[in-house]
Amino acid sequence: MLEGVRTGWVLSSLSPQHAIAQAARQHVHCAAGQRWRWDGVDFEILHPQPGSYASHALKANARSCTLKLTAGGKSILLAGDIEAEQEAQLLEHDASRLPADVLIAPHHGSGTSSTYAFLQAVKPQLALFLVGYRNRYRHPKQEVVERYRQLGIACLRTDQSGAITLEFGDSITTSAYRRDTARYWR
Structure with missing residues (x-):
């Protein structure tokens, strides 16, 4: 993909020896505090x-890049594959930066993430679970989905909804491929 799409740099938590880091024109490790603005969108x-x-003791998930995008007064938090320990670190370092309108559920809704304290700090209106149909890990875990629902957070899952499109304006509107293009056999 890096050969087919003109890319100036790749921001990741991958090791410099990883094939993607090696293929990138420039590879930069993501790190808390990095910020930039592009096309009216703030990235942090x-x-x-x-x-x-x-x-070297940390698992790759523990170093997942966690990115917040903000535009027009609305925001989305992409938590990557962080788990409870990293959620606690985020709460400790700067919980005031966590609130977001939309949350991409950490670690696909695994049982090792989405703690009550983290969800209460983020306060999303909507959570997206990016999971495959009948995935081998059985994500999201039912108890995790229930945690979101108990906190009044609306949930959408890609295994049930298909592709999900978000539009940020005065409010956030969603479209879900399977809902919006329903066929009689679904």
Whole structure:
């Protein structure tokens, strides 16, 4: 893909030896505090902490880039594959940056993420679970989905809805491929 799409740089938590990092024109590690503005959208990396790259004991998920995008007073938090420990670190370092209108559920709604404290700090109106149909991990976990619902957070799942499109304006509107293009056999 990097050969087919003109790309100036790749921001990731991958090791410099990873094939994607090697293929990138320029590879930059994501680190909390990085910010930029592009086409009227503010981008901010909230996790991982820069010092985390010195630890070889961390799993790749623990270093997932957590990105917040904000435009027109609305925001979305892409939490990557962080788990409860990283959620706690985010709460400790700067919980005031966490609130977002939409949350991409951490780690696909696994049982190791989406703690009450994290969800209460983010306060999303909507959560998206990016999961495949009948995935081998059985994500999202039912108890995690229930946690979102108990907090009044609307949930959409790609395994049930298909592709989900969000439009940010005065409000956030969603379209779900399977709902909006229903066929008689569905």
